[in-house]
Amino acid sequence: MPLKRVVITGMGAISPFGRGVDTLMTALLSGESGVRILPELADIRGIRTRVAALVPGVDPGEIPRKYRRSMSTMSVFAALAAGDAIAQAGLSGEQVRGGRLGVSIGSTIGSPRTTQSFFDDFRIDNSVERMKSGVFFQIMNHSCAANVAHMFGITGRTVAPAAACSTGCLAVGYGAEMISMGKQDFMLCGGADEFHPLTAATFDIMNAASTRFNESPWKTPRPFDRDRDGVVCAEGSGILLLESLDSALRRNAGILAEIVGFASTSDPESIANPNAANIAHCMHQALLDAGIGPEGIDYVNAHATGTELGDIAESEAIRSIFGDRVPTSSLKGNLGHAMAASGAIELEASVEMMRRETLLPTHNLDHVDPLCASVTHVREITRRRVDTVMKNNFALGGVNSSLIIRRFQQ
Amino acid sequence: MTNQEIIERIDRSIAEEFEIDPEEMKPEKTLFQDLGLDSLDIVDLVIVLETAFGFKIREEEGIRKIRTLGDIHSFVLQKKDELESIPR
Numbered sequence: 257m258p259l260k261r262v263v264i265t266g267m268g269a270i271s272p273f274g275r276g277v278d279t280l281m282t283a284l285l286s287g288e289s290g291v292r293i294l295p296e297l298a299d300i301r302g303i304r305t306r307v308a309a310l311v312p313g314v315d316p317g318e319i320p321r322k323y324r325r326s327m328s329t330m331s332v333f334a335a336l337a338a339g340d341a342i343a344q345a346g347l348s349g350e351q352v353r354g355g356r357l358g359v360s361i362g363s364t365i366g367s368p369r370t371t372q373s374f375f376d377d378f379r380i381d382n383s384v385e386r387m388k389s390g391v392f393f394q395i396m397n398h399s400c401a402a403n404v405a406h407m408f409g410i411t412g413r414t415v416a417p418a419a420a421c422s423t424g425c426l427a428v429g430y431g432a433e434m435i436s437m438g439k440q441d442f443m444l445c446g447g448a449d450e451f452h453p454l455t456a457a458t459f460d461i462m463n464a465a466s467t468r469f470n471e472s473p474w475k476t477p478r479p480f481d482r483d484r485d486g487v488v489c490a491e492g493s494g495i496l497l498l499e500s501l502d503s504a505l506r507r508n509a510g511i512l513a514e515i516v517g518f519a520s521t522s523d524p525e526s527i528a529n530p531n532a533a534n535i536a537h538c539m540h541q542a543l544l545d546a547g548i549g550p551e552g553i554d555y556v557n558a559h560a561t562g563t564e565l566g567d568i569a570e571s572e573a574i575r576s577i578f579g580d581r582v583p584t585s586s587l588k589g590n591l592g593h594a595m596a597a598s599g600a601i602e603l604e605a606s607v608e609m610m611r612r613e614t615l616l617p618t619h620n621l622d623h624v625d626p627l628c629a630s631v632t633h634v635r636e637i638t639r640r641r642v643d644t645v646m647k648n649n650f651a652l653g654g655v656n657s658s659l660i661i662r663r664f665q666q
Numbered sequence: 667m668t669n670q671e672i673i674e675r676i677d678r679s680i681a682e683e684f685e686i687d688p689e690e691m692k693p694e695k696t697l698f699q700d701l702g703l704d705s706l707d708i709v710d711l712v713i714v715l716e717t718a719f720g721f722k723i724r725e726e727e728g729i730r731k732i733r734t735l736g737d738i739h740s741f742v743l744q745k746k747d748e749l750e751s752i753p754r
Contacts, residue, residue, distance in 0.1 A: 321685045325706070385724075386717070389709040 262432040263664060265509040266345030266497030267604045268337030270448075272309035272490050272591055275336060280601065281608050284590055284616050285637065289474035291488050291592050300453055305460050306470035308451050309490035309592030323407040326393035328367030333493035333597070334400040334448035335407050341444060342408065345497040345509060349409075356441040358412035359401045360431035361448065361495065362423040363596045366395035368452035400448045400493075412440050421559070422520070422651035423447040424494055424599030425659055429518035431498050441503045447596035448493035455595065456489045458652075462528065464563045465489070477562030477593070478620040479586035480571065480628040484562040490592030494600025513607045516644070517546025517660030523650075529565055530650050532572035539577055539646065542658035546644075550578050553660070554642035555615060556631075557606045559649045560586030561593050568627045570648065575630035583642075585634035589619030599649040603659060606645045610663055613641045672719075672746060673739050679718045680735070683710065693736030701735070711738075721745060 269276060272290025273283035283290070290309040297306045316324055316332045327335065338361070342352060351357060365371075374391050378384065393399060398416035405414045413434065417426045424447030431443035449455075459465035466486040469476035478484035504511055519541030523534040543550060556574055560567045574584055587602050594601060609615055615638040624633055643663040650656045667675075677691040686701055697703045703711070712724050719742060723729060728741050 322702075322704075325710075385722070386713055388713060389706040 259436045260438055261501035262435045262498055262515045263501050263504050264496050264512045264515065264607060264661070265499045265504050266341035266343070267512065267607065268340030268344070268495045269601055269604050270311055270314060270333040270337050270493045271594070271601055272311060272492060274311070274313050276340065277604050277608060280605060284587065284605060285614070287590070287619060289590055289619065290490065291473040291476060293470065293473050297453060297456065303453060303457050303460050304467040305456050305465040305488070307466065307473040307476060307488050308456060309488060309594070310451055311492050319407065323403065325390045326406070327403050328370045328394040328399065329450040330363050330367055330448040330491070330493070331394065331400045331403040333450070333491070334361055334404050334446070334495060337446065337448070337493040337495040338404045338408065338444050341495045341497040345499065347442065347497070351442065353409040353411055355411045357410050358431070358434060358440040358443045359405045359410055359414045360417065360427045360434070360443050360445045361401040361404055362417040362419070362427050363400050363448050364418065364420045364423065364455070366397050366399050367450060368454050369450060370394040372452070404444060410444070418596070419655035420651040420653055421561070421593065421595055421598060422649045422655045422657040423596035424601070425603070425647060425649040425657040426520055426655070428496060428498065428515070428600060428603060429520060429657060429659055432515045432518055435498055435500050441500050443498045444495055445498055446493065446495035446600035447598070449491055449595040449597050451489055451491040459487045459489065466562065475620060477588055479558070479560035479562045479589050479618050480567050480624055480633060481621050482623045482625040484564065484567065484625070486563055487561045488592040490594040490598070492594045492597045492601060494597050494604050496600060496604065511664040513610060513661045514664045515659065516662045517542045517548070518658070519545055520655065520657045523654035523656055525654070527654060528652055530569040532569040532576070535569055535573035535648070535650055535656055536576045538656035539573060539648065539658045542646065542660050546660045548644070553578065553582055553644050553646050555609070555645045556582050556584040557602055557645060557647045558584050558586040560618070561588050566650065567625070570650070571628040571631050578631070580630065580632050582632065583615055583634045583638070583640070584631045585616055585618040587616060589621065599647065599657070603647050603661070606647050607661060610642055610645055610661070613639060615640055615642065669743055672742060675718055676715070676738055676742055677735070679714050680711065680738070683714045691735060693734065693739060695735045696733055697735065715742060719746070721749060
């Protein structure tokens with residue numbers, strides 16, 4: 257059975273810079289940081305990080321109550337981003353509802369804010385008498401995917417891949433495979449997450465959250481930098497509308513990029529720590545899937561979160577496959593780490609870098625760590641045509657993922 | 667609390683919870699067809715009323731017979747009368 261080619265025809269982003277891919281790109285091209293001091297973190301005993309990158313200016317009220325009642329913040333992000341992706345792709349109502357559009361959207365966990373709110377109330381008197389009907393629909397693991405399907409009347413498949421930091425990348429990869437196999441013509445793919453102190457604490461207790469820049473949040477995180485001190489948690493959503501090339505050509509859709517390779521591998525070495533050889537294995541598998549060699553990649557958009565171990569392991573992996581030939585950068589210096597959303601938002605920015613023939617640098621990379629110096633870092637905005645891009649994401653739990661996208665050519 | 671004050675509290679609580687235009691809060695309006703509520707909303711409606719008036723009504727048979735906003739008014743007023751008739 258011949259596999260179908262898969263292209264991206266729509267993108268929606270809710271990021272620490274606000275709503276929209278253009279808003280995201282304007283901020284990234286201006287070298288802005290979305291990281292801010294979060295004063296309420298100071299009230300939590302035991303947490304040392306005080307910074308995060310939260311989404312400003314999104315109005316949940318634009319979603320009708322009928323749909324909003326089952327949505328937590330992360331589902332609101334996903335729904336708005338999905339609507340923008342559908343609009344850019346120009347899908348008709350019949351195409352959205354007709355069964356050929358599916359959903360592949362994940363989050364790290366169900367809504368932590370709603371979960372906390374439920375248990376805060378439950379613990380008052382061990383009672384569920386005040387539990388509203390929407391609680392479960394906000395904390396179930398497939399909340400974002402189900403809410404997006406519900407809001408837009410989507411009747412195709414709904415899947416909700418969950419692999420923390422790899423979620424967005426995985427969701428796109430699995431969605432692309434479904435289209436490739438002919439199971440769906442369109443897929444809304446990506447990830448969403450909402451900030452909660454639980455996420456920041458998860459990294460903090462493992463000494464992997466940034467704590468030394470609490471008074472100068474714009475200086476952190478610092479991927480690949482010698483002074484990096486860990487992750488800065490963020491929130492948001494990136495949703496891409498994937499489509500078979502046949503369908504896109506048939507309806508004369510604007511094609512943003514083609515997805516040509518995907519791989520995901522498990523790393524059983526450690527539940528928490530990345531391993532360079534296993535990361536390299538994942539990247540190599542993605543190249544095999546695309547049917548190209550390392551020389552076919554023009555730019556690597558790294559996962560690089562600003563942790564001590566992760567950035568070194570990824571640098572070593574990139575070096576082992578590409579040598580020092582391929583320009584590499586991470587966008588987490590601007591965006592922080594939006595967990596399940598990060599891969600999808602960064603993929604969208606990568607698509608735009610390709611379209612705009614402009615490579616974005618790693619923000620806050622002032623002094624490259626000698627242990628990360630084996631790759632060629634993008635240090636400033638660089639005008640360069642790139643035709644093929646590798647996007648990496650590696651997750652707690654040992655789930656690696658790499659996507660390869662290419663400038664569309666017939 | 668007078669009956670009129672009770673009715674106003676009911677209408678205000680429901681309008682706020684379900685984001686209904688206060689102008690729509692007429693006794694003859696049906697909950698499902700006119701006010702746009704559904705079965706999930708009825709679960710929350712019970713909690714809204716319990717919170718507003720401090721009683722427990724989830725197990726009451728009378729709830730199942732409610733069709734209109736006026737039915738809610740009557741139900742709550744009757745419930746209040748029952749509670750006030752109980753010697754303290």
